[in-house]
Amino acid sequence: MFKGFFDKVKEAFRKSEITEELYEDLEESLILADVSVGTATELVRRLREAVRQNGAKDVERAYAQLQALIAELLASHAHPLAVPAQRPAVILVVGVNGVGKTTSIAKLAALLKRQGQSVLLAAGDTFRAAAIEQLELWGQRIGVDVVRHQMNADPAAVVFDAIQAARARNTAYVIVDTAGRLHTKKNLMEELKKINRVIARELGHGADETLLVLDATTGQNALIQAREFADAVGLTGLMLTKLDGTAKGGNVLSIAAEIPISIRFLGTGEQADDITPFDPAAFARQMLPAREP
Ligand SMILES: Nc1nc2c(ncn2[C@@H]2O[C@H](COP(=O)(O)OP(=O)(O)OP(=O)(O)O)[C@@H](O)[C@H]2O)c(=O)[nH]1
Numbered sequence: 458m459f460k461g462f463f464d465k466v467k468e469a470f471r472k473s474e475i476t477e478e479l480y481e482d483l484e485e486s487l488i489l490a491d492v493s494v495g496t497a498t499e500l501v502r503r504l505r506e507a508v509r510q511n512g513a514k515d516v517e518r519a520y521a522q523l524q525a526l527i528a529e530l531l532a533s534h535a536h537p538l539a540v541p542a543q544r545p546a547v548i549l550v551v552g553v554n555g556v557g558k559t560t561s562i563a564k565l566a567a568l569l570k571r572q573g574q575s576v577l578l579a580a581g582d583t584f585r586a587a588a589i590e591q592l593e594l595w596g597q598r599i600g601v602d603v604v605r606h607q608m609n610a611d612p613a614a615v616v617f618d619a620i621q622a623a624r625a626r627n628t629a630y631v632i633v634d635t636a637g638r639l640h641t642k643k644n645l646m647e648e649l650k651k652i653n654r655v656i657a658r659e660l661g662h663g664a665d666e667t668l669l670v671l672d673a674t675t676g677q678n679a680l681i682q683a684r685e686f687a688d689a690v691g692l693t694g695l696m697l698t699k700l701d702g703t704a705k706g707g708n709v710l711s712i713a714a715e716i717p718i719s720i721r722f723l724g725t726g727e728q729a730d731d732i733t734p735f736d737p738a739a740f741a742r743q744m745l746p747a748r749e750p
């Protein structure tokens with residue numbers, strides 16, 4: 458699925474010994490694979506240090522060292538979705554427009570359903586009629602009910618109704634879709650805060666999860682979005698989408714290095730089952746597979 462991400466990185470190690478040129482090629486190839494300049498520089502710095510410390514002379518060991526550094530960088534993000542302590546658990550899904558919120562919600566709901574959980578979706582993006590219809594269509598496709606109001610209804614009221622419905626049915630999860638686009642950004646953040654107040658009032662605590670959806674192909678922009686949403690509504694995890702749309706994927710490394718929030722899921726396509734729970738060790742192995750002799 459992620460094949461070819463780091464082919465160029467592997468190529469940088471196709472030398473007989475560790476030279477200055479190897480480090481330069483490595484840094485360049487990381488940046489070409491969409492790793493941010495800051496993260497690429499930092500990785501190369503750590504590799505130099507590791508090589509110096511253990512006196513590794515051969516390229517083979519340096520490559521293994523880089524694998525370990527990448528695995529280490531990603532490892533702090535290994536936190537799967539928590540099992541809810543009470544029913545319903547509310548998962549609020551936020552993000553700017555077009556990143557894949559609605560699609561990711563459908564994928565997550567289908568995944569939870571496959572795991573034997575009951576799920577209800579709340580059509581909290583009341584900004585466009587098409588947004589409500591899109592979520593309903595997904596609901597039909599994956600066999601999950603959707604609580605909806607009319608266009609322009611108060612999203613907080615939709616969430617209130619969804620929580621009541623989930624209580625009545627003893628549903629495990631309510632996943633809330635939200636608008637990515639409002640007249641102003643301030644408006645959007647205020648709307649999310651209002652949804653949060655309703656959740657807090659109903660559950661006695663905030664949303665169990667507030668997941669920010671980021672389009673992994675957008676680079677630096679993703680970092681800015683993460684900061685804004687973290688400041689305004691608080692975040693518990695990230696879902697990175699459109700990893701099928703990039704042959705690079707180094708962005709995942711930059712996001713892991715620069716955003717101190719767990720990556721929960723990766724989106725790898727437009728279908729319901731194009732979702733992978735984030736496994737740092739597996740991801741590191743996919744990025745930098747073992748070298749062929
Ligand atoms: N290739 C690919 N496309 C995706 C992925 N996730 C979402 N998309 C596509 O991205 C587009 C936008 O997805 P939506 O789920 O509507 O995004 P949204 O964030 O809900 O958008 P708004 O509601 O307009 O803010 C759609 O065409 C999706 O099919 C993914 O992992 N891979």
Ligand SMILES: [Mg+2]
Pocket residue numbers: 558559560582588634635
């Ligand atoms: Mg949407």
